[in-house]
Amino acid sequence: MSEVLNFYNYLHTIPEEGFQEFKTSVFLAEKLESYDYDVTRNVGGETGIIGIYDSGRSGPVVALRADMDALGHIIDGKHVSRHTCGHDGHMSMLLAAAQIIKEKQLVKRGKLKILFQPAEELGSGANSMIRGGAIDDVEYIFGAHVRPFEEAENGQASPAIHYASSCRMVIAFHGKPAHGARPHLGINALDAAAQAVNAVNAIHLKPTDNYSVKATRFLCDSGVTNAIPAKAVVTWDLRAQYNKTMDELCAKFLPAIEGAAASIGATVEVLDSFRIPAAELNDEATALLADSISSILGKSNCIDPIYTPGGEDFFFYTVEKPSLKAGFFGLGCNLRPGLHHPDMSFDTSALEDGVSIWIDLVERLLGE
Incomplete structure (x- = not known):
């Protein structure tokens, strides 16, 4: 078992909205530094974080990205910040995976970049990371998002989310x-x-x-x-x-x-x-995610690609750099009643699945 639930239980209590993720980014940066990643803070002049694990050997540069910001809601006449889009889960999965990847020295070639991105909900966080040079040397980039129960059940995952x-x-x-x-x-x-x-x-x-x-x-x-x-x-x-x-x-x-x-x-x-922009997914990256999902959850639980009218600023990365091989998977977690609902909740046990998928993917791309 990873520390994903410990991370989640803390991050869930400090929701911060776009470009205000101060406590969040400090926590993530300090954790990555403690795992001996080469960490850059305040990427692009904002709250973004980059953690680098360089094998020192030739190979691809792979970026894994998680978004950090919470949403603002008006509840009982008061403005409150809540993690109602699952970004606390996204951060927790990636941080837990980053910890295990470094502890087990799983990057044998190339370079791994951990991107914690601010302000996805504002639609401008990816561009702040781009300005900070986050993808300058990247060949593969991957993202993930928890999915509502109508799209994916707990124990399932989709290798591709086609955002509109x-x-x-x-x-x-x-x-x-x-x-x-x-x-x-x-x-x-x-x-x-x-x-x-x-x-x-x-x-x-x-x-x-x-x-x-x-x-x-x-x-x-x-x-x-x-x-x-x-x-x-x-x-x-x-x-x-x-x-x-x-x-x-x-x-x-x-x-x-x-x-x-x-x-x-x-x-x-x-x-x-x-x-x-709409999703521009790479076939090779999607196939890699399908293999990782099938390996972790079983082939029958690697479900079809998801098409959604929702938007995701992740795809500014591919607009800026069309050569990127981009993949984006969706994780089933019994999420109800829906994303952005003020009372959104999901089965946090699914976060371990996300951690395992990230680790498997890194081993496929950067292992021996």
């Missing part, structure tokens, strides 16, 4: 204020925004392409009830299973809202636009 591309668009609609009794003298920003919502809902792509686009926030208030509002702000959530589909969706999105606004004389301003 996601995009947030925040759009301001500018009109002209006027008295409610004289609407002809104004331009109603609320009307423009409402027409834009309908215009976006009328976007149609190839039906067999998995995608969605929907308004998720609508803010408009003139301050009184008898005045024409001059500004409205709408947020949209766009998702597509493939990057090419997202390209097409985005290409149609802005003309739709601009046309809707212009039809009544309003104008459009893009306040925020942020896009996370």
Whole structure:
């Protein structure tokens, strides 16, 4: 047995949100240093950690990545941080594996890099690691995520999670204020925004392409009830299973809202636009994970690849460096009721499976 549960029981009690993982990163760095890894703190000027185990012999450079940040929730009217996406489990599995890998001297060739990445939930943590040079010399990179019970049962794992591309668009609609009794003298920003919502809902792509686009926030208030509002702000959530589909969706999105606004004389301003790429997984890396999962859990418990509309900033690594051989596995753990639910929980006994999969993978790539 590893120390994974000890690590989890501590990390679960110190949830810290994106780029605020101060206690978390200190704990992880100190543990890696105690195992005699060459540790770099504050990677990219943020809270990221890199631990290096160099065999001193020629061979591939392999990076294993775990995310560190917790989520913020409003519970009983108060903002609280909680690990409701399983990142505490991800860190614990990787740290426990790193400990055993070093104690048993399992890296016989090449170099192992342990990446503890901040701010996955913000979608900007991977880019901070990239800025800090985390993948400059990396040939293989792997990630992992605990999965809801609908996707994988306890004792099962998938060698591939095909995350979707996601995009947030925040759009301001500018009109002209006027008295409610004289609407002809104004331009109603609320009307423009409402027409834009309908215009976006009328976007149609190839039906067999998995995608969605929907308004998720609508803010408009003139301050009184008898005045024409001059500004409205709408947020949209766009998702597509493939990057090419997202390209097409985005290409149609802005003309739709601009046309809707212009039809009544309003104008459009893009306040925020942020896009996370879809998964780009490498066949060799996926096959290696399948072999490791089958070895640890049995071939029948190595389940099919998972396709999810969820996003994951891990794939900024492959956007930055397309030559990377990237793999990402999903671990079954009876996770309920779902990811990001304020009361999310999972069977922590599954974490030992994750530790074993990581160790097996490293032995396959960096062993003799």
